[in-house]
Amino acid sequence: MKSQDEGKAASPKQATGRHPERRGNRLLLYTAFILATLYSLYPIVAVALDGMDLNLAALFAGNQLVYIAGVPFHQGAWTFNPIAYVDALTFNAFPARVTNSLIIGGIAVSTALVVGIPVSYALARVDIKGKSVVSFVLLALRTVSPFAVVVPLYIFFNQIGLWDTYPGVALAELLLVLTVVVWMVKGFFADIPKQIYEAASMSGASEGQIFRRVALPMVIQGIVITAIFGFILVWNEYLISVIMTGPFTKPVSVGVWSGLGATNKTPDFVELEAAGTLAFIPAAIVMLAIRKYLAKGFSLGAAK
Amino acid sequence: MEPTPERKKGVQAYWYLLLLPIFAVLSVVEFYPLAYGVYLSLTGPTGGLTLSNYSQMVADRNFWNSVAVSLTYSSFSTALAIVLGLGLTFLVTQEVKGRRIFEAIFILPMAAAPIMVGIVWGPAAVWDDFQTFSHFVLGLPYFQEVQILFYFPVMAFSEGWEWAPLMMLVSLSIMRSTPKEIYEAARLHGATSWQQFKMITVPAVLGSPVMQFVILLRFIDAMRAFEIPLSWSTWVGFETSVGSPVDTLSLYLYKLLFIPSFGFPLPMVSAIAVALLVVTLVSATIMMRLLGSIGR
Structure with a gap:
């Protein structure tokens, strides 16, 4: 049911005049935008504020504590109390977790790049025998249950003293980042036109020289993006970390759930929320910075 | 100029050499x-x-329970991610001011760590405010968050919430490679933007092997879901029991290993x-x- 006349009347004044749309549709659209924004942002904002004891529920009800099925609900308290944030940032708790995450992510991503880039290059450039086997193994690793690899690894690393050490945790995280790195970088290599390789080959460059001097410099931006992307994956990862880390290497993601201190405990809910918000902010900034490449990263390079 | 057989062999060996480091690490x-x-x-x-x-x-009955939980959870959350993602795609492809900013806002849930998603959609965060609003403003009775009909859909929804932006980004990338002429033609025939979305974008996105690949990957990832069910096992009191409706496969295995009373059944x-x-x-x-x- 559309009214053409109304559409025509409205269209010349609008920037989007080509659409024969009614004003009511426009209103509906803006409502949808507001709702979608609330849906995306409200949970995160609510948690960030809850971490400071700023409970939005206070808008609707006075300050009271209600028990529903044994769970205490702050029925609102407009008492700004950033103690959880201050606690997290001082006493060296949060900074120590960040340091651990940075070191673990750094080792894992750089290892993945060093062993992965040559593979991406080979997969993107030539059809060698066994190429499909390599692809299959890497894809399979992307979908394997962490328990099939990480639990035996946990026992193995315990035996040789690598459990709760930076290299040990980082090696375990390769299960997460290796396939992603290989596939993402492969996509960047595949974007190089074939003629460039031919020209380099014609002018007498060896395969080694073509890789180092021609192909690698052309994908350096892609490699940086891949590294950042792989790092966020490790930053947000929980299951492998909680099995492979102890008091010494405990990273941010584990600290969010089991307390920022070295030993695990059930933290207060406000502490959880403050730590979760602090962990979310850098991840969100970095993700927005590379957002053009997120589809590529999460789809193993299938989406452009 | 054809390379000589020896040279070709040497080149072949070079490519296998590139695979050597990863093979060593993987081993x-x-x-x-x-x-x-x-x-x-x-x-x-x-x-x-x-x-x-x-x-x-x-x-083991608990094993089959967690298979069922994981399959249900994964199907629900993947379907939700697709539907929500397509909805966001429709919005950001409308010609409104500041749609780039909205696109950025809609991406944010993806940046949250899964454990954070378990916290933000937990009873004490979002639902605390929601309960208060529905009780004090709308005058409704409190709803029980420990009921399965509440928490299971919320769990699956929050997983879908986190990954809907990915579906949006992939849909947008597929739309960019769809010929613009199709949309032009539809517009000339008087199709509204909703009709264009329904008849062109949705079939193009869902029919694309890229989207199918991403959907499959998401389904597999949701089959391994751990953090959101872990947090909900705390919210609804299943921390130390197995065979509950929040026990996905990963959570079940984790509980078997890390709850001492199960005696570390490693085999x-x-x-x-x-x-x-x-x-x-x-x-x-x-x-x-x-x-x-x-x-x-």
């Missing part, structure tokens, strides 16, 4: 643990080869993890096919 951190896991799953309590761990798994956990490799092999095969049809 230590993936293949060896996998093989060790298979060995553990085949070892009886007194040593020696046995299939008893597998028969124990097949007879059985290994048996389940190895049995799950079937899922891995099937999904990796389909993914290879899809990647082949994408030409990547």
